[in-house]
Amino acid sequence: MKTTLQGGHDEAPFALTPEREKEAHAILSRYPNKQAACIPLLHLCQEQNGWVSGAVIKYVADRLELTTAHVQGVVTFYTLFNQHPVGKHQVWVCRTLSCALRGSDAVLHHCEKRLGVHVGETTKDGKVTLRTAECLASCGTAPMMQVDKDFHENLTIEKVDEILDRLTR
Numbered sequence: 799m800k801t802t803l804q805g806g807h808d809e810a811p812f813a814l815t816p817e818r819e820k821e822a823h824a825i826l827s828r829y830p831n832k833q834a835a836c837i838p839l840l841h842l843c844q845e846q847n848g849w850v851s852g853a854v855i856k857y858v859a860d861r862l863e864l865t866t867a868h869v870q871g872v873v874t875f876y877t878l879f880n881q882h883p884v885g886k887h888q889v890w891v892c893r894t895l896s897c898a899l900r901g902s903d904a905v906l907h908h909c910e911k912r913l914g915v916h917v918g919e920t921t922k923d924g925k926v927t928l929r930t931a932e933c934l935a936s937c938g939t940a941p942m943m944q945v946d947k948d949f950h951e952n953l954t955i956e957k958v959d960e961i962l963d964r965l966t967r
């Protein structure tokens with residue numbers, strides 16, 4: 799099915815699973831007004847959908863009584879929101895100063911070579927999307943990368959190989 803950020807006519811409406819619906823209720827109860835829950839609700843939807851499609855934007859806008867333009871603005875501002883379909887796993891290589899001084903370029907090039915993709919691309923089997931990140935606040939253990947929600951620190955090429963082996967197995 800074709801999906802677009804703007805929401806194509808052929809995109810099915812988005813709905814949370816019953817379990818995530820409970821989480822959404824808990825999130826909304828933590829904020830004085832529901833509009834303030836835009837970012838956490840988008841995260842919850844992305845967790846389920848893999849990316850923020852047009853249908854997700856419409857769902858969040860309707861649920862929080864915001865305009866779709868407002869929600870889309872939030873999505874395009876924060877780089878952690880995926881604006882296109884992505885792989886099952888997300889690999890973020892930090893390229894900011896501490897990591898750069900300790901070899902992040904070599905880590906990144908090795909990832910590109912091993913995965914057969916450039917930054918921003920997803921492997922053909924849909925398993926891994928490779929990205930770069932600005933400082934992830936783990937400078938003391940540079941070079942580092944984030945894989946999904948986990949940090950991998952003091953990277954060496956051997957460690958990177960082990961991590962990528964696990965992801966692409």
Ligand code: FES
Pocket residue numbers: 892893894895896897898932933934935936937940942
């Ligand atoms: S520079 Fe990479 S974590 Fe801070």
